[in-house]
Amino acid sequence: MxxxxxxxxxxxxxxxxxxxxxxxxxxxxxxxxxxxxxxxxxxxxxxxxxxxxxxxxxxxxxxxxxxxxxxxxxxxxxxxxxxxxxxxxxxxxxxxxxxxxxxxxxxHIYAALAQQEREFIAGRTKDALQRLKSRAASGDAEAQAKIDRRSAGRAMAHSRGPLAATRAAQVKANLYAESVDSIFKAALFDGMKSLREVANWLNMKGYKTPRGGAFTPIAVSRTMKRLGLSFNT
Missing domain, CATH: 3.40.50.1390 (Resolvase, N-terminal catalytic domain)
Structure with a gap:
């Protein structure tokens, strides 16, 4: 494939x-x-x-x-x-x-080496940026111009970024909801009649939210909406 x-x-x-x-x-x-x-x-x-x-x-x-x-x-x-x-x-x-x-x-080794190299590059980039800022602070016009161009580029990328980030978050949430579909249905089958009861049921059985925390009624509500579940189903 x-x-x-x-x-x-x-x-x-x-x-x-x-x-x-x-x-x-x-x-x-x-x-x-x-x-x-x-x-x-x-x-x-x-x-x-x-x-x-x-x-x-x-x-x-x-x-x-x-x-x-x-x-x-x-x-x-x-x-x-x-x-x-x-x-x-x-x-x-x-x-x-x-x-x-x-x-x-x-x-696995290639991946580890590639990640290490990216970390080295990130460190060198951070050091270079700090030196550039120091030069700009001391009155270097060329350094200041480079910082301004970098800031403008980051601002443009940020203006485009939220949509992509939102899409990624939605995909992640949908996939998580799909993975716990049978668990939520089991809670309803066991007679849970409120968001609070479902949250307590999930927490007692050791299930976690996507971030690894305990379930709250709000978290239960969001997942049930994604799954199209209600207390009448």
């Missing part, structure tokens, strides 16, 4: 990004004798866990049902987070087209 991911709607509409991923997968499939049984694609940030992306979940389930591999063009199409990669290694066999002979252990 082929899985592709792009981070934005613009990238999703760009044949270059998607076609490059498809080409990597096609070349690996031809070299290794794989047959691509299906293709799934998410337009979503790589910071979101693979198992919280709708199309990735479908790809995983399709691969499991078919007893097939999940194949991505590059490791970062699954995730840039080593914990996400470790979880995927446990969940489903997968291969990376750009390094098709790498086993699960090697992929």
């Amino acid at each position: 082929a899985y592709l991911r792009v981070s934005t709607e613009q990238q999703g509409g760009s044949s270059l990004g998607l076609e490059a991923q498809r080409n990597y997968i096609a070349q690996a499939a031809a070299a290794k004798g794989w047959q691509v049984l299906g293709e799934f694609m998410d337009t979503m940030s790589g910071t979101i866990a693979p198992t919280q992306r709708p199309e990735c979940l479908k790809a995983i389930r399709a691969a499991e049902d078919a007893g097939a591999l999940l194949v991505v063009a590059k490791l970062d199409r699954l995730s840039r987070d080593v914990e996400h990669i470790a979880a995927m290694v446990k969940r489903v066999p997968f291969k990376v087209a750009t390094m098709p002979d790498a086993d699960a252990f090697q992929l």
Whole structure:
């Protein structure tokens, strides 16, 4: 099963990004004798866990049902987070087209090294920005101009960001609701007649909210609305 991911709607509409991923997968499939049984694609940030992306979940389930591999063009199409990669290694066999002979252990190592490098880069960027601010504070006009351009760019990105962040949050909430559907139905089946009773029932049985906290009537209400449940069903 082929899985592709792009981070934005613009990238999703760009044949270059998607076609490059498809080409990597096609070349690996031809070299290794794989047959691509299906293709799934998410337009979503790589910071979101693979198992919280709708199309990735479908790809995983399709691969499991078919007893097939999940194949991505590059490791970062699954995730840039080593914990996400470790979880995927446990969940489903997968291969990376750009390094098709790498086993699960090697992929885990590559992910760890990539994350370490990103942390180094973030540290260097932070230090460079601090030096730039110091130069600007001492009257360096060029440094001040660079800071102004950076601030303008961040402001523009922020103005576009809330919609994407909201979409990601909605997807995450919907996936969580789907995962606890049977649990909430069991609470109603056990005769819970109010939001407070359902919250108490869930807490007594040790269930947690998506953030790992205890259930409140408000949290119960939100999840029931997503599931289309009511005390009359």
